[in-house]
Amino acid sequence: MSNNSRTILIGSLIGAAVGGAIAWAYNAFGDDEGVNATSTPNFKFQGDAGDLMKLGLAVIPLVRVVTNMFVPINTTASLPEDD
DSSP: OOHHHHHHHHHHHHHHHHHHHHHHHHHHHSOTTOOOTTOOOSOOOOOOHHHHHHHHHHHHHHHHHHHHHOOOSSOOSOOOOOO
């Protein structure tokens, strides 16, 4: 399996897991009558641009950890050291 295929597969699995978790949370904390295309959730985003910036910056270390887990097999370069 090529690196591109592996990257797409891993990204798809992570996306499916995150999407499933969001759907579960919506069903668990959303309408008691069930979810349909016309229902509105019982929660509302009350953040601002600063909160979205914090969320975006919080994701960067997670991406770094995941990318450091997958290193090329045939390389002579040393791995980056964590401080």
